[in-house]
Amino acid sequence: MELSNWIQLMIGIPLLGFLISLAVPENKETWLSRVAFFTAGINLLSTLVFLVFWILQGGKDLNLKEILLFKNDQFEFLIDFFFDRISAVYLVVGAILTFLVTFYSRYYLHREPG
Amino acid sequence: MNLHAQGGVMGLEQILHELKHFLPAQAPLKDFVHHNTLHAYQHLPFFQGLKQASDQFGYKGFLSLTEYRSLYREGKIKGAILKKILEDQFGDQANIWLVKLLDESQERYTSPKIGQFRSHWRSDYHFNLDKTIHPFLFRLLSAYLDQGISIWSFPLEAKGFLDSIRQLQLDSYSSIFTSKRVVKLLQDPNLNLEVLLKILVGDPRGYGWYLFDQQFAHPGWSGMVSVLEEQPESLLDSKGITLKDFIMVECLLEINALDKKFGEKWVPLGQKFSYDTRNLFEIELIEELDLVRQCWQEAYEWSYYDEVLAGIRAVAPTEGSISIPSFQALFCIDDRECSTRRHLEYIDPNCATFGTPGFFSVEFYFQPEYGKFYTKSCPAPVTPKFLIKETAKHKKLSSDVHFHQNNHSLVRGWLRAHTLGFWSALRLVGNVLSPSSSALEVSSFNHMDPKGSLTILYRGEEENGLQVGFKVEEMVDRIEGLLRSIGLVERFSPLVYLIGHGASSINNTHYAGYDCGACCGRPGSVNARVAACMANYPEVRVQLKARGIDIPAETQFLGGLHDTTKDELLFFDEDILLEANKKLHLENQEKFVRVLDINSLERSRRFDTLDKNKSIGGLHDAVKKRAFSLFEPRPEYNHATNALCIVSRKSTLKGLFFDRRAFLNSYDYRKDVDGKSLTRILSAAIPVCGGINLEYYFSRMDPDKLGAGTKLPHNVMGLIGVANGADGDLRTGLPYQMVEIHDPIRLLMVVEQVPELVHQVINSVPALLEWVSNTWVHLVVLDPNSGDFLRWVDDKFVVYSPLTTVEHLDHLQDKLLSSQQNLPVYLIDSI
Numbered sequence: 002m003e004l005s006n007w008i009q010l011m012i013g014i015p016l017l018g019f020l021i022s023l024a025v026p027e028n029k030e031t032w033l034s035r036v037a038f039f040t041a042g043i044n045l046l047s048t049l050v051f052l053v054f055w056i057l058q059g060g061k062d063l064n065l066k067e068i069l070l071f072k073n074d075q076f077e078f079l080i081d082f083f084f085d086r087i088s089a090v091y092l093v094v095g096a097i098l099t100f101l102v103t104f105y106s107r108y109y110l111h112r113e114p115g
Numbered sequence: 116m117n118l119h120a121q122g123g124v125m126g127l128e129q130i131l132h133e134l135k136h137f138l139p140a141q142a143p144l145k146d147f148v149h150h151n152t153l154h155a156y157q158h159l160p161f162f163q164g165l166k167q168a169s170d171q172f173g174y175k176g177f178l179s180l181t182e183y184r185s186l187y188r189e190g191k192i193k194g195a196i197l198k199k200i201l202e203d204q205f206g207d208q209a210n211i212w213l214v215k216l217l218d219e220s221q222e223r224y225t226s227p228k229i230g231q232f233r234s235h236w237r238s239d240y241h242f243n244l245d246k247t248i249h250p251f252l253f254r255l256l257s258a259y260l261d262q263g264i265s266i267w268s269f270p271l272e273a274k275g276f277l278d279s280i281r282q283l284q285l286d287s288y289s290s291i292f293t294s295k296r297v298v299k300l301l302q303d304p305n306l307n308l309e310v311l312l313k314i315l316v317g318d319p320r321g322y323g324w325y326l327f328d329q330q331f332a333h334p335g336w337s338g339m340v341s342v343l344e345e346q347p348e349s350l351l352d353s354k355g356i357t358l359k360d361f362i363m364v365e366c367l368l369e370i371n372a373l374d375k376k377f378g379e380k381w382v383p384l385g386q387k388f389s390y391d392t393r394n395l396f397e398i399e400l401i402e403e404l405d406l407v408r409q410c411w412q413e414a415y416e417w418s419y420y421d422e423v424l425a426g427i428r429a430v431a432p433t434e435g436s437i438s439i440p441s442f443q444a445l446f447c448i449d450d451r452e453c454s455t456r457r458h459l460e461y462i463d464p465n466c467a468t469f470g471t472p473g474f475f476s477v478e479f480y481f482q483p484e485y486g487k488f489y490t491k492s493c494p495a496p497v498t499p500k501f502l503i504k505e506t507a508k509h510k511k512l513s514s515d516v517h518f519h520q521n522n523h524s525l526v527r528g529w530l531r532a533h534t535l536g537f538w539s540a541l542r543l544v545g546n547v548l549s550p551s552s553s554a555l556e557v558s559s560f561n562h563m564d565p566k567g568s569l570t571i572l573y574r575g576e577e578e579n580g581l582q583v584g585f586k587v588e589e590m591v592d593r594i595e596g597l598l599r600s601i602g603l604v605e606r607f608s609p610l611v612y613l614i615g616h617g618a619s620s621i622n623n624t625h626y627a628g629y630d631c632g633a634c635c636g637r638p639g640s641v642n643a644r645v646a647a648c649m650a651n652y653p654e655v656r657v658q659l660k661a662r663g664i665d666i667p668a669e670t671q672f673l674g675g676l677h678d679t680t681k682d683e684l685l686f687f688d689e690d691i692l693l694e695a696n697k698k699l700h701l702e703n704q705e706k707f708v709r710v711l712d713i714n715s716l717e718r719s720r721r722f723d724t725l726d727k728n729k730s731i732g733g734l735h736d737a738v739k740k741r742a743f744s745l746f747e748p749r750p751e752y753n754h755a756t757n758a759l760c761i762v763s764r765k766s767t768l769k770g771l772f773f774d775r776r777a778f779l780n781s782y783d784y785r786k787d788v789d790g791k792s793l794t795r796i797l798s799a800a801i802p803v804c805g806g807i808n809l810e811y812y813f814s815r816m817d818p819d820k821l822g823a824g825t826k827l828p829h830n831v832m833g834l835i836g837v838a839n840g841a842d843g844d845l846r847t848g849l850p851y852q853m854v855e856i857h858d859p860i861r862l863l864m865v866v867e868q869v870p871e872l873v874h875q876v877i878n879s880v881p882a883l884l885e886w887v888s889n890t891w892v893h894l895v896v897l898d899p900n901s902g903d904f905l906r907w908v909d910d911k912f913v914v915y916s917p918l919t920t921v922e923h924l925d926h927l928q929d930k931l932l933s934s935q936q937n938l939p940v941y942l943i944d945s946i
Contacts, residue, residue: 101547105547105746108746109747109827
């Protein structure tokens with residue numbers, strides 16, 4: 002799979018986890034926690050695997066398809082999915098922290114409403 | 116409470132006295148000791164007290180009707196018990212009341228009286244005074260009282276709160292107060308509270324109500340100030356403060372805020388709205404809904420008590436053994452030791468265990484090596500005259516560079532973040548994934564160096580008015596008192612263990628509440644070691660013999676400490692043991708290891724997040740990890756579910772399973788014909804166990820006002836209390852995580868003794884009479900002659916016959932992991 006496609010799919014992991022969590026009743030704490038744990042775990046794992054492949058392929062910047070929001074003669078406003086070395090660091094740190102928070106929240110937030 | 120009885124206007128001193136009486140009496144965190152949260156109402160019958168507390172302060176003392184009805188449907192409130200209670204209360208009207216309880220009665224909420232007077236600032240002056248004042252007031256007070264958590268300390272020596280503010284105003288370039296009137300008032304050396312109240316309230320009849328409203332808008336901070344005024348020694352870094360000073364500063368801030376908003380021409384609150392302080396304390400009439408709640412609560416309580424009494428009745432009488440037990444072990448009466456003793460007696464049926472308050476009758480202050488201060492090591496109301504000093508073998512406690520205060524400063528903080536920060540982050544990740552012990556852990560075993568020595572024998576040294584060590588005769592008095600109170604005066608085993616208890620946790624602000632209450636919220640290690648050492652002194656033995664307690668020369672006492680969180684046990688001074696006793700001790704240690712494993716298994720059933728599919732050793736390891744998991748708000752459940760205090764021989768309870776809900780105090784009625792031991796036992800057990808029980812009761816019933824709510828948003832303030840966020844009021848009571856599994860029922864005291872003697876003992880101590888006759892605890896006497904249970908009702912005994920029967924279990928472990936809920940009373944054959 003193309004790295005650019007792969008990274009776009011990875012955005013779907015937390016989104017999918019969030020949607021599944023909405024379907025779990027609020028009083029099923031163990032299930033909610035499992036959904037969160039596996040979502041954050043898969044997210045972290047896929048991030049690490051992605052990074053390995055990305056580094057093996059030279060660690061080049063990825064500039065994904067742009068979404069043009071506004072354009073006139075002088076100005077162009079677009080959303081550009083850009084991934085470089087700095088993004089990589091943030092991606093890994095973010096994934097690790099999310100996983101850790103999810104991991105300890107199982108105990109720390111046990112029986113907390115909300 | 117005599118406000119109502121007085122005619123005319125109350126004096127300010129009297130109002131302040133009553134305020135202190137009603138404010139929460141919770142000491143700083145390090146001295147946290149459980150007490151009756153509604154101590155101010157203890158002179159009233161329990162249910163009348165709840166009524167007053169509800170109408171005056173809005174405190175909830177009952178579950179909701181929906182919860183009671185749900186407990187009834189689940190069978191936790193038994194139909195037969197409810198029927199009996201209604202019949203006793205209403206006679207032939209019982210069925211009408213049953214319908215009211217089950218169906219007709221509806222919940223009704225009324226606004227409490229407190230807060231009504233001052234609410235006019237908001238509703239009629241359109242000014243939220245509390246929102247303007249509180250954040251600043253709390254920051255000011257917390258900086259003043261700070262015990263070492265702040266980066267910048269209070270700039271003046273803390274000799275008085277008002278004087279410090281006055282000095283601060285004089286010395287500062289900027290001004291705390293903006294109103295010229297307030298600045299002038301502050302500088303007046305004759306400033307008094309009455310002047311301020313005249314400006315704020317105007318009408319002297321309303322002064323008391325206004326001050327109650329004002330102080331109960333932040334009962335946590337006001338209660339702390341009141342406690343510190345009464346017990347200034349609670350703060351290691353001494354701070355002079357009085358409630359009156361604190362109130363005056365608050366009144367000045369209020370006038371300042373009102374002047375700023377309206378100028379100096381505003382009408383005092385009491386001149387617009389008339390409130391008479393005496394009305395705040397009127398005795399409220401009990402209504403139908405109150406009776407409905409009372410009946411539900413009584414039925415809830417007796418549904419469990421009835422099982423307990425049925426269990427005691429079902430115990431087969433045993434002939435007292437004449438052989439010497441393999442060993443004897445004295446534990447604290449603490450409910451957490453209830454299961455430890457049970458397991459020990461099943462693993463070694465020839466041993467004998469006893470329960471006694473965990474300070475083992477030796478009261479003293481303890482000064483650890485490298486410790487600047489003395490810590491009390493006996494029940495909080497006792498004032499010791501003795502000091503025990505430690506000479507430790509270890510070096511000064513190591514500190515952890517990752518948790519240094521300099522981390523918060525600009526330059527050094529930046530440097531540390533860029534050097535140690537990375538490793539700190541890695542360590543944190545490691546600790547989250549695999550919790551392990553760290554410098555942050557409060558470990559019961561660190562309270563005293565087990566290899567160090569203690570100054571137990573008095574050698575003529577005095578220090579700060581305290582005698583360093585005990586004289587031989589003083590030791591004899593204490594050891595005799597200890598042994599006689601539990602009836603251990605003969606048939607001594609070669610080894611007698613004195614096992615104190617403590618707890619370990621991390622990231623836990625209420626850590627002192629987890630240790631031994633009889634040792635003033637400290638681990639009982641020093642007391643166990645000191646008492647054992649005293650009992651081993653040859654001179655003490657000689658004098659004990661002269662007093663009728665002949666301890667054989669080969670009998671040795673050995674101190675120890677049980678960590679109730681990790682379920683670990685450490686013995687002290689093992690090297691003094693005789694060769695024969697060393698061998699016995701080694702055998703016993705193996706038994707203790709098994710006991711602790713099974714105990715952790717029994718405890719693990721309550722831990723919802725713990726995976727139960729493990730071996731018994733694996734479960735024990737998982738239980739241990741809770742003590743040093745940064746993210747675990749429930750290292751253990753402490754006294755949660757406590758409901759009983761039984762003062763009896765162990766044989767009276769043989770084979771009964773109380774699910775760790777009982778304080779067990781050993782007592783042999785046959786060896787206490789004059790009731791002296793019973794007086795001593797009940798004088799400690801009723802207030803201590805009753806206080807623990809009621810703190811759990813009220814924190815569970817009203818987690819928001821009488822409890823501390825969830826502990827997750829708690830911030831430590833000045834190292835003395837916790838508050839939600841940075842500007843909130845101090846939270847008193849217990850966090851929800853400590854009480855969530857607690858069934859809120861009052862304590863049932865069961866005493867095995869002839870009723871006439873118990874009646875005499877209770878009546879001889881006014882404080883005990885208040886507890887019992889006002890039913891803040893229930894009292895049932897087990898008459899050893901007739902075998903009858905006699906319940907204390909309206910100052911006399913009434914025979915009580917249990918309605919239920921208890922189930923007989925062959926093997927307890929079959930049931931243990933089946934449920935996280937409270938288990939019924941069982942009669943068990945084996946663990």
